[in-house]
Amino acid sequence: MDDVSPTSGRPEGSAWEQMLRQMFGPEADEALRQMREQGLDPAQMVAASGLPDDPAALQQMIGQVQRMLASSGDGPVNWDVAHDAARQIAVTGGDPVLSPQQAREATEALSVAELWLDAATDLPPAGGPAQALSRSEWVEQTLPTWRLLTEPVATSMSQALAETLSSQLPESMDLPPAFAGMQADPATMMRQLGSLVFGMQVGQAAGSLAREVFGLTDVGLPLVHSPATALVPGNVGDFAEGLEVPLEEVRLFLAAREAAHARLFTHVGWLRGHLLSAVDAYARGISIDLESLEESVRQIDPTDPQALQGALSSGVFAPQNTPEQQAVLERLETALALVEGWVDEVTAAATLPHLPHTMQLREMIRRRRAAGGPAEQTFATLVGLELRPRRSRDAAALWALIARESGPEGRDAVWDHPDLLPTAEDLDDPSGYQGRRQAAQDEHADLDRALAEILGEEEDQG
Numbered sequence: 492m493d494d495v496s497p498t499s500g501r502p503e504g505s506a507w508e509q510m511l512r513q514m515f516g517p518e519a520d521e522a523l524r525q526m527r528e529q530g531l532d533p534a535q536m537v538a539a540s541g542l543p544d545d546p547a548a549l550q551q552m553i554g555q556v557q558r559m560l561a562s563s564g565d566g567p568v569n570w571d572v573a574h575d576a577a578r579q580i581a582v583t584g585g586d587p588v589l590s591p592q593q594a595r596e597a598t599e600a601l602s603v604a605e606l607w608l609d610a611a612t613d614l615p616p617a618g619g620p621a622q623a624l625s626r627s628e629w630v631e632q633t634l635p636t637w638r639l640l641t642e643p644v645a646t647s648m649s650q651a652l653a654e655t656l657s658s659q660l661p662e663s664m665d666l667p668p669a670f671a672g673m674q675a676d677p678a679t680m681m682r683q684l685g686s687l688v689f690g691m692q693v694g695q696a697a698g699s700l701a702r703e704v705f706g707l708t709d710v711g712l713p714l715v716h717s718p719a720t721a722l723v724p725g726n727v728g729d730f731a732e733g734l735e736v737p738l739e740e741v742r743l744f745l746a747a748r749e750a751a752h753a754r755l756f757t758h759v760g761w762l763r764g765h766l767l768s769a770v771d772a773y774a775r776g777i778s779i780d781l782e783s784l785e786e787s788v789r790q791i792d793p794t795d796p797q798a799l800q801g802a803l804s805s806g807v808f809a810p811q812n813t814p815e816q817q818a819v820l821e822r823l824e825t826a827l828a829l830v831e832g833w834v835d836e837v838t839a840a841a842t843l844p845h846l847p848h849t850m851q852l853r854e855m856i857r858r859r860r861a862a863g864g865p866a867e868q869t870f871a872t873l874v875g876l877e878l879r880p881r882r883s884r885d886a887a888a889l890w891a892l893i894a895r896e897s898g899p900e901g902r903d904a905v906w907d908h909p910d911l912l913p914t915a916e917d918l919d920d921p922s923g924y925q926g927r928r929q930a931a932q933d934e935h936a937d938l939d940r941a942l943a944e945i946l947g948e949e950e951d952q953g
Contacts, residue, residue: 567645569690574634576694581626581701589623589724597623597722600739600746604841608750611841613903617753619718626701629723633707633714637697639767640712643774645689702726705745708752711827711860712766718757720749734855736848744852747842751834759906762830769823776816824881825915831860832886833902836894857884885918892921 601621608616624632700710707714707721722745731741756763835853843849860883894902905911917924 566642567686567689568638568642568693569686570634570638572687572690573637573694573697574630576691577630577634577698577701578627580695580698581630583698583702586626586725589625593724594623596739596742597621597724597727597746600742601720601722601750603743604746604750607747607841607845608754608837611899612751612754612837613900614754614758614906616750617718617720617757619720619753619757622719622721624707624721624723626723626725629701629704629707629721630697632721634697636712636714636716637693640770641689641693643771645693647774705730706749706752708749708756709745711831713752713756713763716763718753720746720753722746722749736852740846740848741852744838744842744846744849747838748834748856751837751841752830755830755833755906761909762906765909766823766826769819769826773816773819773823776813776819821915825918826912828882828886828918829890829913831883832888833890833906835883835887836890836902840894840899882915882918885921886913889913889917889921889924893924896925 598621605616701723703726704710705723705727707719722742727742727745728738730745731738734741835857839849839853846852861881890902893905897904905913911928913924917927
């Protein structure tokens with residue numbers, strides 16, 4: 492007959508006891524005895540924690556964590572975890588394969604939108620495929636760019652996280668047999684946990700975005716490297732539900748926004764690099780107050796990925812912006828607002844002759860972009876990247892004024908060089924933009940003449 496636990500009444504040889512003995516290894520008897528002397532029943536503790544009450548399921552869960560940690564490598568983000576989490580969240584509630592009709596409606600809408608945009612902008616179509624994507628397909632196509640956006644900041648953050656949390660652990664740790672293969676060195680273990688946590692966080696945000704976006708570009712950043720346009724019919728349909736606007740009209744309006752974004756990112760060759768380099772510049776200057784960080788995480792269990800993820804979401808590990816970083820972020824927000832404002836203005840000009848509800852849809856999209864969503868807020872917390880162009884209305888007003896004064900061709904020519912890009916001051920005072928630009932051009936002309944005279948004198952003397 493099996494021995495009986497004095498606290499739980501469960502047989503010592505039960506599956507739970509066998510599971511715990513496997514986890515604790517040679518020290519199992521002593522560990523269990525001490526727990527029971529303190530009135531702690533391991534089985535009840537596991538049940539209260541929300542872990543599976545099936546030892547096989549618990550073993551499977553531990554194996555998953557073990558594999559994730561073992562595969563995290565040396566990178567700041569565990570991208571296997573990010574990928575799997577993003578795919579899982581993206582398909583929550585269903586992500587059926589698109590029907591031929593859905594695919595045809597999406598690609599036809601993008602084709603019609605290109606024709607309308609030809610009359611509203613001199614920038615030609617982006618080229619590349621026009622696609623209809625499921626949410627999981629959107630994740631697959633955009634995750635490489637999320638890597639570019641998040642990894643530089645995650646590198647700095649994970650180093651600070653590892654330094655701070657590893658200081659709370661002993662110099663060496665004897666891990667139970669169930670966790671064989673994991674690194675016992677605290678610093679290494681913390682880097683692995685940090686990589687795992689960042690992977691979970693990025694995956695959660697990317698997967699949540701996959702349930703909200705309409706295409707490849709409507710978060711304001713170029714999320715694919717090669718020219719392409721796409722719609723996510725499931726999200727377009729969800730957005731159209733409850734609106735007093737026909738689905739076909741909603742689809743065409745969103746297709747025009749997608750195609751306008753794609754034209755801009757494709758034919759303004761410096762723009763993608765300008766936006767991504769701003770994120771990189773922010774990351775290079777990141778500064779972590781280790782003393783404040785250590786104080787903040789003192790109550791967090793450093794071996795609990797869920798606790799670390801919750802702390803990340805609450806902003807505990809948010810970096811302290813330096814004045815230089817704040818300037819970079821302001822330039823980035825201005826650039827994102829200018830992109831959104833241009834697309835807003837051009838889309839309205841292209842669709843107004845064809846869609847009766849253009850102005851209503853335009854206002855709804857403006858409010859949606861201004862409010863942001865949980866996924867956008869997650870990225871803002873994680874990497875300090877504000878995806879919401881808070882001044883897009885001001886930017887749209889500026890682009891409209893430039894078009895009235897210089898025509899659509901003059902408006903689009905502003906994108907010819909980053910030095911021509913309007914500034915925050917121009918968003919504050921659109922009416923003074925042309926005067927300030929002319930003054931800058933005159934100043935450059937005077938400098939060029941002075942340099943020419945100097946160089947001419949040197950050549951004469953030679």
